[in-house]
Amino acid sequence: MDSQILFKNRVAVLATMHKKERVIAPLFEKELGIKVTVPQFNTDQFGSFTRDIERSGSQIEAARLKAQQVLLLTGESLAIASEGSFAPHPSLLYASCNREVVIFIDRENDLEIIGEELSFDTNHNHLKVSDIQQAIDFAEKVGFPEHGLIVMLNDHPKNSDEIIKGINTEAALIQAINNSLKKSVNGTVHLETDMRAMYNPTRMKNIEKATYNLIEKINCLCPKCSTPGFDINQRIPGLPCEWCSAPTTLTKCVIYKCQKCGFRKEQLFPDGKQFANPAQCMYCNP
Ligand SMILES: [Zn+2]
Ligand SMILES: [Zn+2]
Incomplete structure (x- = not known):
């Protein structure tokens, strides 16, 4: 067995709605000869960063569930899914770190291989603001408008119409802040970085690194039976x-x-x- 022979010219379905194929597909195509397709698939049902939908299980379980569901949906035998998380840095106060996992499941050969990237390179951040200037100062700090922003009435939104996502122009930011401030009962609104991959080039880079790590692992063969994913x-x-x-x-x-x-x-x-x-x-x- 060999990764090239096992996977060449096969199709992998990628479970994403956030344009992760931009970094994942070229790597799989180039390194393993796998063609990556993106079916219509709602990944937000498995949890969203804006916390209006809770994530199901651990980070790896959530990625695995997405891959399994996309296999069921399409009837294909190869699937890729990814899941990100953000947590305070274990030793540095006030700094965040980003862990990305990318999972690869081959139903034909009964394989599951997981790539990973742990990075301190993230703009993950949030702030309560009471006026436009505070919002603009925050935006400048977190790499706006290349990196998107989210405005919410408070940090635990009850339903999705309290959330304005994917803000990436100053006009849209001003409008979102003004509209939310009007509805706010305490004169403040919650502003945070949009962590969805297509609104966050820094996170997209980390997903790319996790994909490199995954491909390295796929190419790492068992010395005894040559199965990929010797990890x-x-x-x-x-x-x-x-x-x-x-x-x-x-x-x-x-x-x-x-x-x-x-x-x-x-x-x-x-x-x-x-x-x-x-x-x-x-x-x-x-
Ligand atoms: Zn000692
Ligand atoms: Zn083996």
Whole structure:
């Protein structure tokens, strides 16, 4: 088995309404000879960034569900779907990070392979505003108008007519702020960055990087049976401290596992370092 032989000239259906094919399709076509098509498909039923529809399950579960649904809908055997999330940076206050996953499901060969990108490059942000100038200052900070904006009455909208999405001109922004301020009971409205891929080139870049990661994994074959997607299945912590040799929570070794034949391979020091910085040690730097 070989990725090129398994996938060449096959069609993959991509579950997206947000133009993700712009970055995903050319890569699949060029690297694997897979033709990507985008069927009519409502992905917002699986959750939206504007929180009017809750996401179903974890990030990977949501991506998997989209891929499975698009397979059911089209009757095809290859599917691609992606899902993004934004969270506060684990150690830096006030900074956000963006995790993108792109899932690839092959029903014919019973394979599921997941690419990922974790990036601190994101404009994910929000602000309560009470006048136009505050809105314009915020817009400048977050890369408007190349990056779109969303105006809502408050940060937990009850229904979709309280949300104005995809704002990408100053005139539309002023109009949306004015209209929402008129309806507001407390004199403020909620302004946030539109994180949908086609309104957010920074996020689109991260989806592209996750797609590169996915293709790398598809091309990583099991040394024993050559099934694509030979990937890290387990991370074992315990990288020793450089000063006192005590085990830290950093990864000491990873285990690759084939999802077809179960072959396992251990790789010591996957991050290229044999010791951890003492700053990570619970004894040297409490
Ligand atoms: Zn194998
Ligand atoms: Zn130490």
